[in-house]
Amino acid sequence: xxxxxxxxxxxxxxxxxxxxxxxxxxxxxxxxxxxxxxxxxxxxxxxxxxxxxxxxxxxxxxxxxxxxxxxxxxxxxxxxxxxxxxxxxxxxxxxxxxxxxxxxxxxxxxxxxxxxxxxxxxxxxxxxxxxxxxxxxxxxxxxxxxxxxxxxxxxxxxxxxxxxxxxxxxxxxxxxxxxxxxxxxxxxxxxxxxxxxxxxxxxxxxxxxxxxxxxxxxxxxxxxxxxxxxxxxxxxxxxxxxxxxxxxxxxxxxxxxxxxxxxxxxxxxxxxxxxxxxxxxxxxxxxxxxxxxxxxxxxxxxxxxxxxxxxxxxxxx
Amino acid sequence: xxxxxxxxxxxxxxxxxxxxxxxxxxxxxxxxxxxxxxxxxxxxxxxxxxxxxxxxxxxxxxxxxxxxxxxxxxxxxxxxxxxxxxxxxxxxxxxxxxxxxxxxxxxxxxxxxxxxxxxxxxxxxxxxxxxxxxxxxxxxxxxxxxxxxxxxxxxxxxx
Numbered sequence: 001x002x003x004x005x006x007x008x009x010x011x012x013x014x015x016x017x018x019x020x021x022x023x024x025x026x027x028x029x030x031x032x033x034x035x036x037x038x039x040x041x042x043x044x045x046x047x048x049x050x051x052x053x054x055x056x057x058x059x060x061x062x063x064x065x066x067x068x069x070x071x072x073x074x075x076x077x078x079x080x081x082x083x084x085x086x087x088x089x090x091x092x093x094x095x096x097x098x099x100x101x102x103x104x105x106x107x108x109x110x111x112x113x114x115x116x117x118x119x120x121x122x123x124x125x126x127x128x129x130x131x132x133x134x135x136x137x138x139x140x141x142x143x144x145x146x147x148x149x150x151x152x153x154x155x156x157x158x159x160x161x162x163x164x165x166x167x168x169x170x171x172x173x174x175x176x177x178x179x180x181x182x183x184x185x186x187x188x189x190x191x192x193x194x195x196x197x198x199x200x201x202x203x204x205x206x207x208x209x210x211x212x213x214x215x216x217x218x219x220x221x222x223x224x225x226x227x228x229x230x231x232x233x234x235x236x237x238x239x240x241x242x243x244x245x246x247x248x249x250x251x252x253x254x255x256x257x258x259x260x261x262x263x264x265x266x267x268x269x270x271x272x273x274x275x276x277x278x279x280x281x282x283x284x285x286x287x288x289x290x291x292x293x294x295x296x297x298x299x300x301x302x303x304x305x306x307x308x309x310x311x312x313x314x315x316x317x
Numbered sequence: 318x319x320x321x322x323x324x325x326x327x328x329x330x331x332x333x334x335x336x337x338x339x340x341x342x343x344x345x346x347x348x349x350x351x352x353x354x355x356x357x358x359x360x361x362x363x364x365x366x367x368x369x370x371x372x373x374x375x376x377x378x379x380x381x382x383x384x385x386x387x388x389x390x391x392x393x394x395x396x397x398x399x400x401x402x403x404x405x406x407x408x409x410x411x412x413x414x415x416x417x418x419x420x421x422x423x424x425x426x427x428x429x430x431x432x433x434x435x436x437x438x439x440x441x442x443x444x445x446x447x448x449x450x451x452x453x454x455x456x457x458x459x460x461x462x463x464x465x466x467x468x469x470x471x472x473x474x475x476x
Contacts, residue, residue: 086375096454103372185421217367217424219456226454264450298453 004038007073008047026130030066030083039070039081041126041134046070046081069139078139084132094265100214104133107211110186111135119177121208142200146193149238156277159238165316167235170205172309175228177207179302182221189213191227193234225299229291233271236280236288241270251276260294267293284312325469330359330437334428337394340443344475345398348441354406361413361435362398364391365427368420391416425461432470441473
């Protein structure tokens with residue numbers, strides 16, 4: 001025990017070293033894994049810290065009780081520990097309801113698949129003494145891509161002229177990463193803008209949290225593609241451009257917007273951004289319109305999307 | 318004039334792709350209405366079982382049980398449809414039934430692959446009538462078959 005305390009003392013202030021840290025080897029009941037416990041996973045001790053929180057759009061910060069920060073006591077590096085929490089539920093996009101599953105096994109499988117890939121969170125998985133698949137992933141310091149772009153530029157025009165081309169390059173990189181998953185028969189499962197972290201140091205964009213899976217028997221990757229579209233619209237608009245936000249800004253263009261210019265699912269979000277920002281080139285806007293209520297054709301796969309993105313990027317110079 | 322479709326089959330063999338839905342029932346009624354009592358028309362009733370990814374099942378046993386239940390359901394549907402075709406004047410020897418398990422491929426791709434294997438010249442499917450946004454997210458079997466390259470089979474979509 002004193003050896004364990006010594007290891008903890010290497011990385012935390014003296015007052016923070018527990019007198020008798022409890023050693024956990026079975027994580028079946030993850031609610032019983034407490035702050036200051038030490039999780040032994042194989043030969044590696046992890047000093048358990050706080051819960052992670054679900055930070056979707058910065059509104060609902062519910063604790064994720066199955067996800068803990070922890071210090072790797074061998075290296076002092078901060079890790080995210082994900083315990084086994086499997087659930088099946090009905091997910092909803094607008095009024096479309098579909099079956100969804102949260103699967104630790106799926107995320108573990110993808111961690112193996114993407115090992116060394118620069119655009120995915122990195123980590124490994126191991127079984128605890130009860131056979132639970134525990135995932136250990138690197139903590140990524142940085143902002144979500146969504147938050148990052150909000151801080152760019154003095155206004156939309158400045159953002160679009162001076163920052164967006166490099167943002168688009170980063171977006172193409174993360175779309176390519178999703179293509180890699182699809183090419184390997186896997187989905188991300190929960191593509192949304194706060195699931196891309198822009199690493200503080202390396203500056204790379206990294207996908208996180210791929211434990212969801214869904215099943216559409218026809219458009220197998222349909223929900224992933226929809227998520228990619230939503231992110232692109234957000235990046236071009238430097239945030240959500242909605243009917244309400246345009247009204248608040250007293251933008252004169254609101255009257256020129258029709259139903260066909262809006263998001264195919266969420267009818268208050270503007271997709272035809274060229275009507276709001278006329279300097280958005282036609283080729284880029286054409287891509288956005290694939291995700292609009294007026295779309296006649298949809299992207300079948302990431303290859304098609306990437307091909308159009310390349311053309312749009314070339315036009316931006 | 319060469320059309321590129323010279324090697325495609327041209328016969329009186331239809332693949333009627335069905336499940337337990339009302340639109341499949343409509344497609345069956347259509348085929349009965351159009352061909353019931355005619356000789357030399359061959360129909361293969363095809364049911365594709367699209368298996369969800371393994372993550373949807375806690376164990377291998379759960380997955381096997383799910384597939385068995387789906388196969389059972391499919392057998393009932395196909396048995397019923399087979400009987401209705403026979404009662405409508407189709408030669409019993411000209412009615413085939415197939416159940417195919419599809420994993421990782423779309424239902425449309427699976428229907429098309431089976432049609433090719435069977436050498437049939439026509440695919441008949443019922444249209445589910447999905448909204449545009451449902452089609453955007455989930456897709457549409459009839460629409461996908463329609464857009465498959467060089468199908469080598471006529472597609473009839475029954476509304």
